[in-house]
Amino acid sequence: MITEENNSYVPKYVQIQNYILQKIQDGVFTVGDRIPSEAELSRQFDVSRITVNAAIKELASSRVVERIQGKGTFFLSPEKGAGRQSIAFASGIKLAPFEYFSNKPHKLIEHGIIQAGPVLCAKLNLEQDSYVYKVVRCVCVDGQTNELDYSYIPLSVCSNHTFDCEALEKIFLHDYVCKYFQDKPTHLKIFINTQITEDMDITSLNIEDQGNVLTWDTFVYKEEKVLAITTTVCASQTNKPFIALEF
Numbered sequence: 001m002i003t004e005e006n007n008s009y010v011p012k013y014v015q016i017q018n019y020i021l022q023k024i025q026d027g028v029f030t031v032g033d034r035i036p037s038e039a040e041l042s043r044q045f046d047v048s049r050i051t052v053n054a055a056i057k058e059l060a061s062s063r064v065v066e067r068i069q070g071k072g073t074f075f076l077s078p079e080k081g082a083g084r085q086s087i088a089f090a091s092g093i094k095l096a097p098f099e100y101f102s103n104k105p106h107k108l109i110e111h112g113i114i115q116a117g118p119v120l121c122a123k124l125n126l127e128q129d130s131y132v133y134k135v136v137r138c139v140c141v142d143g144q145t146n147e148l149d150y151s152y153i154p155l156s157v158c159s160n161h162t163f164d165c166e167a168l169e170k171i172f173l174h175d176y177v178c179k180y181f182q183d184k185p186t187h188l189k190i191f192i193n194t195q196i197t198e199d200m201d202i203t204s205l206n207i208e209d210q211g212n213v214l215t216w217d218t219f220v221y222k223e224e225k226v227l228a229i230t231t232t233v234c235a236s237q238t239n240k241p242f243i244a245l246e247f
Helices: 012-025 038-045 049-061 118-124 173-180
Strands: 065-068 072-075 088-091 106-115 131-141 144-154 187-192 213-222 225-235
Touching (some): 012 038, 012 049, 012 118, 118 144, 173 213, 173 225
Antiparallel strands (some): 065 072, 088 187, 131 144, 144 225, 213 225
């Protein structure tokens, strides 16, 4: 359960999701029940309707809830939503030594300024239609793309910075922020099975079944401020760990 102590480090849209999921777990919501409206959740969490919409949209895409126009949002079933929750599973972690990933170098695909959509603005705690710096990298093994990293940095964090393309292909975003930006990260937080936003093109992964897509968000924080976020998308491989961590 998310507690008041660590809630300050959890993005608002994820707090809303966790609130709904906890109510389901506690039996407050049963199959077919209508969950609170976006207006009610907006007032309860003191956030914009855009942030609430982003939270509900992700739960709907995971088949935890169903949105019916003109009627509201309804809880489906625990079976349909199981395993597709946005759950924070690591805080203050340290990534395993780079040598572990030495056979998976990143390749820089694109980088530049874009206008963020509602979901991305909610994740970064930005005003609607804010601009961010986008960095797209891939990991290729034996000539095949098997992982895509979509990184986003608020312009307030990276203003007047000229990105080092060579460095972006060699180090993690967290390390890049540590090395080049004035704001130094204090911790990371990772959420699994997160939403693919409208600007992400995953066709290069050659995944026929969208159910085999594994995604996670890595948030880079300075205290409560989000410095950057990376959404990683890859094909789910049941015989391999999807990430290596040291605690």
